[in-house]
Amino acid sequence: MIDQLKKNMEDALRLINRYDNIFICSHIQPDGDSLGSILALAMAIKKLKEKANVNIIRVDDIPSDFLFLPGIDMIKEQDINEEVDLFIALDSSDTKRLGIGAEFLSKAKSVICIDHHITNENFGDINIVLSSSGSTCEIVYKFIKYMDVEIDKDMASCLYTGINTDTGRFMYSNTTYETHTIVAELIETGIDINSINMNIYQNIPIERVKLFLETLSNLELYADDKVGVVVVSQEMLYKTNASMEDSEGIVSYVRDINTIEVACLLKEMSENEIKVSLRSKRFVDVAKISTKFGGGGHVRAAGCTIYGNLETAKKMVLEEILKDFR
Ligand SMILES: [Mn+2]
Structure with missing residues (x-):
C-alpha cells in the first residue's frame, strides 16, 4: 500500500477510535456502491467498537433493487439535534451530493471522506481518495482490513454488491486484477452471489x-x-x-x-x-x-x-x- 494512503487510513482509524458519535453518509440517488459502502463500514465500526453510537443518515429514497442488502434498516432519517462527533462521507465527490447529510457534516468535529471519484474535492479533514479504484467498496474493503476487523458474510454481501454494480458487472475498464482478488476473498466468506445478482438484475418491477x-x-x-x-x-x-x-x-x-x-x-x-x-x-x-x-x-x-x-x-x-x- 502506498505510504500516503496508509497514513490517511491510520489517521482515519485514530478518529474512529477517538469518537463515539459517528455519522456515516453517502450521496443522494443512492446506488449499489454508495449503499454497500456505508453499510459495510458501519458494520465494521460496530464490530470494532461495540459501544460506539454508529448512525447512517438516510438522504434519499432507496431503490427497491437494494432493499435486500443486509443491515439496510440501519439507514434512517437522523435527528440533526444529535451530537455529531465524526462524520464519514462515502462515494461522494462534493458536499452537495450529500443532500441533508451536509448539515450533519457542518456540525461534526471531524470529517473523513472516502471516495473513488477523480473529481473529489477532498472536503474531509482526512481524505482516503483513490481514483484508480473502480468502486468505493474496494477502498472500504482495504480500510476494514486495515482496521483489522474480520469481514463477515453481511459485510461481504454489501461490498460485493457495490463492486459488482460500479464495475458494470466486472465489465468496465475500471475492473482490475485487484478487483477480482478482492471479490474472490468476499466470495470465500460464503456469500450467495446468485441470490445477490438475482436481486440486483432480475428483479425489475x-x-x-x-x-x-x-x-x-x-x-x-x-x-x-x-x-x-x-x-x-x-x-x-x-x-x-x-x-x-x-x-x-x-x-x-x-x-x-x-x-x-x-x-x-x-x-x-x-x-x-x-x-x-x-x-x-x-x-x-x-x-x-x-x-x-x-x-x-x-x-x-x-x-x-x-x-x-x-x-x-x-x-x-x-x-x-x-x-x-x-
Ligand atoms: Mn461509486
Whole structure:
C-alpha cells in the first residue's frame, strides 16, 4: 500500500477510535456502491467498537433493487439535534451530493471522506481518495482490513454488491486484477452471489416494464432514424402505476438502438416543467444543446429543464437537435 494512503487510513482509524458519535453518509440517488459502502463500514465500526453510537443518515429514497442488502434498516432519517462527533462521507465527490447529510457534516468535529471519484474535492479533514479504484467498496474493503476487523458474510454481501454494480458487472475498464482478488476473498466468506445478482438484475418491477413498453411504443424517429425521442407523461405514470424514477434507463435504451445518434427523453414533472435527458453516440455534442436551455452535462450525456408544456418543450429541443443533421 502506498505510504500516503496508509497514513490517511491510520489517521482515519485514530478518529474512529477517538469518537463515539459517528455519522456515516453517502450521496443522494443512492446506488449499489454508495449503499454497500456505508453499510459495510458501519458494520465494521460496530464490530470494532461495540459501544460506539454508529448512525447512517438516510438522504434519499432507496431503490427497491437494494432493499435486500443486509443491515439496510440501519439507514434512517437522523435527528440533526444529535451530537455529531465524526462524520464519514462515502462515494461522494462534493458536499452537495450529500443532500441533508451536509448539515450533519457542518456540525461534526471531524470529517473523513472516502471516495473513488477523480473529481473529489477532498472536503474531509482526512481524505482516503483513490481514483484508480473502480468502486468505493474496494477502498472500504482495504480500510476494514486495515482496521483489522474480520469481514463477515453481511459485510461481504454489501461490498460485493457495490463492486459488482460500479464495475458494470466486472465489465468496465475500471475492473482490475485487484478487483477480482478482492471479490474472490468476499466470495470465500460464503456469500450467495446468485441470490445477490438475482436481486440486483432480475428483479425489475412490473410497473417499470409497463412504463418502458408504453414509452417505447410511442418512440418518435427523425433524421433517417438517427434521432429518437421518447416522452414520459404524468398520464403514462398513472396508467402504468409507475413512478418517474422508473423511467431510469429508457434514454440509454433508445441510444443503444443501432441507427440512433441522439436519444432524447422528455419527462413531464408537472404540467409546466419538463426535464430533458439527452444522449449521443458519436458526433453530436448534447452538452451544447442542453446549455442552450440553461442545462449542462457532458458531450455524450446531458440534461436541462424546460418550463412549458410537453409539446412546446419537445418542439424546442427537437429543433436544436435537428440542426446537427442538416
Ligand atoms: Mn461509486
